[in-house]
Amino acid sequence: MLIPASGASVLFQRLQWRLWLFQLLLWALLLPAYTSWSLAVFALLLLAKMWQLYRGGRAWSLTRSNLLAVGMLAVLLLSARQLGVMHLMFHFLLLAAILRLLGLDASRRNDVTQLLWVHYFLLACGFILHQDLWLAVVILLGFVLNLSAHHLAFCRVLPDLHWRRLWPNAVLALLASALLFVAFPRLPPLWQLPGAKLTQTGLGDNLAPGNVSELLQSNALAFRVRFDSKAPPVDARYFRAKIYEAFDGETWRAQRPQPQVWPDPGSGAAVLNYSVIAEPHQQFSLFALGLPRRLSSNVAVNREWLVVTEQPVSQRISYQLSSELTPLPATGSLQRYLQLPEGNPQARKLAAQLAAGAPGARELVQRIGRYFQAQQFRYSLSPGQIAAPHIDNFLFSHKRGFCSHYAGSSVFLLRAAGVPARLIGGYLGGDWQDDGAYLQVLQKDAHAWVEYFAEGHWQLFDPTALVEPALWSEQQAGTAVADFNGFRGDWLVQRLELWLLQPLRNMDYYWSMWVLGFDGAQQQGLFTRLQAWQQQLRWQGHYAFWLVLPAGLALWWWRRRPRADATQQLFAPLLRLEVKPAGQSYQQYLQHWMQLAPQHATALRQCLQDYLAWQFGGDPAAFVRARRTLQQLLPALKRLKS
């Protein structure tokens, strides 16, 4: 059984193809981390490897690989600042892996093991960029691919792995990993690591009408919420994310929120518990209802009651909150909420008119609302360009717009009338998914509203909802096809989204909830519950033990006692009727039966022939035929014997 001389080279060829395929997968997985030019270079190198494998070409020499590596490294280091530490590392590692594969030689075993090691590491890095279920499945498949290459690297002959032998091992390995995942101690982050540098998505720090209208047409997922108890109605589901306080006449700007521990004001109102799974948006701000009080440890709250993180959210994050749906206590100086740029004289005049005779801020706000309703303002997602001065033109000539127009104008009017006010960016409403199990909030649910200062608190005011009451109507999944004026959605795409993507999104949600969001606190909770079960079980413990142990032993004994072989099973009914002397073969025994029952001799002979065909010819169908014949004969033979 000597390996033919080509055996080793065939093995090595297969190993290289698997490694190549794996690198292709890595290239696709790490796509978001690379710039277009580096992607092109890596693709070319992979193509070169494919060509080399296809044509059976020689491995690249070390000099050539090193020259290329030096060139690439120089370019990479020049662009290091744009790339950021982590992306630079991704570049280095993939470059090293591809060049190593291009120069792979069967005689250098260490090269293969190093390559496999780097592959495992890069695969894990894929999880920094992707956390959703489908890509996780792809990464797991990548793990299997690399493992198979790994196995091949240590084979001397082509392995014949049977799925039947592999799957118990695979299932065991997965179970053991899952057990480790649930039970292994978890630590808080040891130190800060550089995050991935990606473009920000979602509500930005600058609120210009243009970028909002883009957002309002995006079906991308923003975050998902599950309420522990009854969910608040849609008109109370204002998820705050940003506070835009500075206005330059065209754009509203938010300050970067500083995380800060703030004492719990604890007004004693009803508390709403919920957990949020937010998609990565590369920003610091997160989403919360009303006044957030208790938080999970991975988020913080700042002075203005916004929930924030210490690092830009670069991967899916899950956090728990308790909120009170009450007006927010005002903190610090209010002076900056009165700042206004020059210009918009008509609006200032209108503010003075509305404020004249109004007893307080509340009355003024109601008058502004009534003004919008009375003056035939319309809600539109594509109102067209509004020329400067923006507020005056919107209020007096254009009169069509969406949330940021209405909220921005309201804040302008309030500030002009001397009431501290600010523009709040966030999300409103959301769609219920999976029979109301969780709330799905998309980017198109982005919204802007007003907070004005009255009676020592910040009060919520949403002028847009007065113009477009549909915003406050509960949308059920399936009826949520937005049909706003000017919405540029394709009906077919919407349907596809509903029937195909939504079930997948639901699965993805539970994946995020149970796997991505599993943390130390949940682990503790699980252990506590297990202990409680154990306590419950303890008093019945020994009864169960004494019942289960003998049953288990009996089962074990029964399983290991010698099985009656198939022949004995076949003839057992006959043997019960007529004893077979020891030393007699079954052939003789059946012939004996033929003498006992000559009227059934033909059937018995048929049975004998089938038996012999099975026993000596190895024909399983003959066994079935013999058994059937015997069963048909049995009643007659029984009658004969009795």
Place this chain on the structure above:
Amino acid sequence: MMSVLQRQFQRRLLTWLARRQPATATVLLVQKLLFVFPTRFGFGVLALVLLLYVLGTNYQNNLIMLLAYLLLVTVLGAIILAFRNLHHCRLSAQPLSDVYAGDSVLLRISLIRAGLPQALDAGWLTDRQAPALLPVEAPDFVLALPAPRRGHWQIPRLKLQSEYPLGLVRCWCYPQLDCRYWVFPRPAVAAGDASLQPPDAGSADEWTGQRPYQPGDALRQLDWKRFSRQQQLLVQQYHDRVPLTTELWLSPDPRLATLEAQLSDLTAKALLLSDDGQPFGLKLAGQMVPIGSGPAHLRQILQVLALC
């Protein structure tokens, strides 16, 4: 310094192994005899597991942790798989032939198990140097062992090792098989001794066929070409010529200075006489082998010479 320590360690290891597993004719590789330890690559992957755990902890990324656990389970599984690769294999050894001092004795090692070990390396564990391991490609394989000195020797401990299936864990064992081989003195005709001439090439025996090898057959009659092709041991058979009738006794040549030289001389003469089909006997100081002929007789003579 290092080599001294190493040799010391090797000697300790051998005495410990001798207590743990005394020589037996066949060895069943059970748990007691098998050792497992991660390879350098195995430690590398364990370091990767640690690295991924730290990475996953710092990024609070459960999926990286999951991959770290999956890798850890892979390493743990590799221990079991590497162990099962060698477990319950039965070993036996047999020398292929007797040899002369200075040659290498070829030993046939047989592995018996349904489903043979994969990617196995084998070599000898001697106290002189680290074992040189050769890849094993068949259930019956031949290992050469240098035989520098005459005598009847016990084979040294074998070393079998495999890193299958993932190269993360090495499983190895040092089985001691109870198997002895003969090393005869190296034949060397003393210079100037013309009493015995080799037979002419023309008078060679007539080839009559082949038969399977039996221990004791002359090494030079083995069909080596066939062995290298098919791993099958066959002996060339020659038609015996009519034996000469003169009786002949071999005894040490007093002109030769050393015992080894005398033994080599006697061996050479015995071989020549046996080739000629001449019956002869051996007389030594304390021993005597009566006159006889044939391969068995020759072997008896050579064994007496080997043990002198």
